[in-house]
Amino acid sequence: MTQPLRLELRTAPHVVKGTSVERIMFHVVLALLPICAFAVWQYGLSALALMLTVVATCLLTERLFNRLSSTASTLSDWSATITGLLLALTLPPSFPLWMGVVAGFAAIALGKALFGGIGYNVFNPALVGRAFVQAAFPVAITTWVPAQFPGRFSEFVPTTLTAPLMIPPDITAWVKGHVVDGFTGATPLARWKFENQVADFGDMLSGVSAASVGETSALLVLVCGLYLAARRFLDWRIPAAILGSALLLALLFHLFDPTRFPPPYFVLLSGGLVLGAVFMATDMATSPVTPLGVWIYGILIGVTTVMIRYFGGLTEGIMYAILLGNALTPLIDQVTQPRVFGAGKGKKA
């Protein structure tokens, strides 16, 4: 007799495509890097420090909850890194770092770990963090600095280094001293809402207006999103549905009353619509899986965003629109189950 033979036993399929969660997440990080680099170019040291702080907080919080739940480290799946980067991109560049720590902790702890970690979260963790600090620090989160202010690579915005648990100083005077000309300390959206001023198309596309860290250049965000969609790491249907429905609705309103409602391009390019549509609404765990559900989800977010902007008290609506979409995702999935092969076609044959 030959010696006992050891054969591998596995169940089919014996070949796999070779994609993985890490691979998808890593490419999302890659796609976010140009946006981060552009943000640093726009806002200098403060933006860089904020991004590093928030990402580090997210990673440490993730690790802390790994410890608490006695599971292996999940840092290598890159998802906490993505949450950190996305969260930082939605904050104002002048945001105090200690508040960034609070946001990062809230994002991972309340948005992700409490639900059971990756895949189980109901809401996009980055937006949970952002919503938390929007409620906690309403002033700091609406304090804007002009893009490309001089000296941004040599000094911080005064508020950045606010001591922990302290209220950040008022920077109106500082902004005046640094401003090019005519900076009003408001985002294009706020200026439209409260002063009925529509920003210049070119400025908005290239991103030289005041905004959150990563919201300024819609064009760059779109290009990075296209890369992900082309590599099939992102479902193109979600941004298509959001941007398409928002654009269409804005066009209808604009045609109805051009004096009251801005032109459609303004809706598309202002605020965080593109960033949210491309990178946040597409978070896999919190968006539907069914083909029809994906379209419904996207249209719902697009329409809600425009409605909040036009008729709500807030200047920006994308965050709450996505959170609402997240909340409805299980329901959308439930009612849009795919048609089983052959079902409902029996008679036609």
Next chain:
Amino acid sequence: MFPWRKKTFSRGVHPDGNKSTAGSPIRRMPFASRMILPLAQHIGKPAVPLVRAGEEVVRGQPIARANGFLSVPIHAPADGVVESIELKPSARGPWVESIVIRVYEASTQEIRWAEPRDLDALSPKELLQVIQDSGMVGLGGAAFPSHAKMTVPGEFAIHTLIVNGCECEPYLTCDHKLMREHPDDLMQGIRIAMRAIGAGRAIIGVEDNKPDAAAAMRARLPADGAISVEVVPTKYPQGAEKMLIKSLLGIEVPPGKLPMHVGVVVNNVGTLTQLGQILPAGQGLTERVVTVTGPGIKKPGDYWVPIGTPMRTVLEWAGAQDVSEREIILGGPMMGQAVASLEVPVTKAVSGILVFDRRHIEAPASRRSYPCIKCGECVNVCPMGLNPSMLGMLAARREYDLMSSDHHIGECFECGCCTYVCPAHIPLVQQFKVAKAILRERVAAKAPAHESGERFDFGAPPTHGRKPSVHPD
């Protein structure tokens, strides 16, 4: 019916073909010194032995008879003497009753037990009997008795015979070569099947990665136009019955129904080619073409292998001396079965033997499994329009009844597309196989005793007493 309709089905995947064996001709494999013939090589009741230990048999002689309608006889693959009838390991794991034949060294490839007959003189009913006597089963891997598949109950009228030449599983090339090298036998087999089922036309469906096979068959089509060749896009699982019917005719077979319900019978090209060879000659099924390939094989190729040849002999002949730590797969890589023993013989259902070396099995094993991130890729590829993501979550919670009642797990035919694409490396189709098995048990436990006694243990749902409604190739 719509000329602009693309000849394919929705969703599916595109695994690497790896059909490196496609170029060479089919070669013949010599007899092993000992042949092992399980009595249950087909779906249905195991055959009943006609021989005893110590009895001499000649190649082609029936050594076990069919046990009822859903059963087929077994023929001796070589001249020799019956050594024993005992339990031997099977591909699926359990040891099964098998006839072991010690082969005479002087055994020839000539089939000595045959009674040629004039098939045209037979009625369709007699034809079905002759098909059963030949021991023919679906050679694509399902091993469902061919005569049972061709027996059409009175309420159905069959308009089309679909001949499945897709061979959508990666690595496999046995059907490809039969189509290329034996088109005349295939046409003969198609004629026989058309007469048996009463179909007026036949369509051969072949994937577009086999243009030479399509050309070879087109050159041999009969002049009356009853048989045609249709080229369909290469996509897995194109060879599943329901997918191929959809691709060729645009018809979807309703859930829980058979192709017969839409007037179609599907047969594999390998089955019909061999039927065209052995039926006019009055022989039994004693050999089949097997693709032996994979990174662990030195002499890959397609071989005529006598049924009953132990895996060990096949692998030695194909130049795989040391297979320890390798994975040996019967069938294709998407749906094939890994075997635990080299004593397992080549049976009628074995279309391929695939040997994967460490490099090929290391990667999937070391992959870390995540919770479902709901990327929806599985929903995008499931050919049956199921929601594997949802089914996987239910399976993890053992909500088997819910999987069946609300999420149509019964329609899953285990093609494996979901597991193939899953980035979280969740063993979806594996969980579904378990769920389906448990659900079958539950159905059987509820059924009256006399019915459960009729059950057969080959994965067929006991409800129809027929084959699983879909199977690839």
